[in-house]
Amino acid sequence: MATRQLPEASEIFLDHVGHFVADIAAAERALRAAGFAPTPFSAQVAPTGEGGALEPTGTGNVCAMLGQGYIEALAKVADTPLGRELEAAVDRRAGLHLAAFAVADAASFHAGLAEAGFPTRPLVFMRRPVDTEEGPSEARFTVARVERGAMAEGRIQALTHHTEREVWQERWLTHPNGALELLGVVVVSPDPEEAAGRFGRFLGRPAERAGADSLHVELSRGHVRIVGRTTAAALFGGETPEPPWIAAYGLRVADRAATIRLLSEAGLAVRIIDGAALVAFPAELGEGFWAFVEDRDALPWL
Structure with missing residues (x-):
């Protein structure tokens, strides 16, 4: 069993799970009450349209970062296709709707999904701003997703992290609940x-x-x-x-x-x-x- 934070070669890790919620501030308070030390809220962006200009994805999160993996709470923050998709899931049932798996090369994994017969969405080059102890920075991910409904259990996806140090900051890894x-x-x-x-x-x-x-x-x-x-x-x-x-x-x-x-x-x-x-x-x-x-x-x- 690998103990590194990120996978290498053909390894695949359970990276994080995601709660889809209606009220991100209330979710943050609930995580804190249960003994987690959540990160500050962050709104996600991705390049879209001609020229790859960064635009809001429509979702934002707080996270409980762990020594291996993390927990995410996600809410709709803008009226976009992804934001509406999250909102529809919450309308059905708030709770766990996301399981994400880390791979070394999301593009290669994405191609493999298509070869395995999954209908895929285009790769997403997602970013979110983060504050570090050295100043403002950003977290960057490449995300491979299948089309809605291809995995009936929720948003099942794979991703490659490009900014391990920004995501797993030492100051967020210690939780009162251990x-x-x-x-x-x-x-x-x-x-x-x-x-x-x-x-x-x-x-x-x-x-x-x-x-x-x-x-x-x-x-x-x-x-x-x-x-x-x-x-x-x-x-x-x-x-x-x-x-x-x-x-x-x-x-x-x-x-x-x-x-x-x-x-x-x-x-x-x-x-x-x-x-x-x-x-x-x-x-x-x-x-x-x-x-x-x-x-x-x-x-x-x-």
Whole structure:
């Protein structure tokens, strides 16, 4: 399992997950209350039209940066196609709608998606302003996306980071809840076999049987677990959205007991499952769950 922040050669990492929210300021407060130290708000831009002039993408974010990977909360900030797409997703259900995977060469990965039969959108050369301790700078990414609907679970994309130092600034990596690493993401599907085959094609990794209605895609860093209704109900209870949806992600923390104390003091209900603390997101972050563990193998879906 790679421990570098960014992949090399043919490696693929679970890079970040994204909450689509209606109110980015409320989402930032909810992250802070849960013990994260979110970055300042940033509006995203990308070159569009003739001459490649930078224009707003229509979305903006705050992030909780981790020693490996990160968490993003995204909201509509302008009336653009991407902003309206996010707004429509929030109207259906606020919560996890994005899983992004880091690759060394987004352009090559994009070509591979087309060869694998996915309808693709053009590569996006995205930027967002960031403040560093040395002064203003920007974060730059190349993003490979499939057409809407090609991955029914949400916005499933790959990207290449070009500005690691600007994105993972040391001052944003320490969190009161002890969060250290993004470990994996759980997708609930009405047809886990079909979804796992599709994720396997997208990620270029085999999907392996992990239970009666569970399949698993292991990455160079991180994983995707695809489960059906029965396993989802056992993990998360019956009052959850109709699949498909991105339901949860796992986080490694330094001290699970300390994390549980902080979350409980914040008024969040914590359910202990063996070595994991399962916590429903506060409403400001939408529907879904965190699983906090000290050891990856303690994740309840593993």
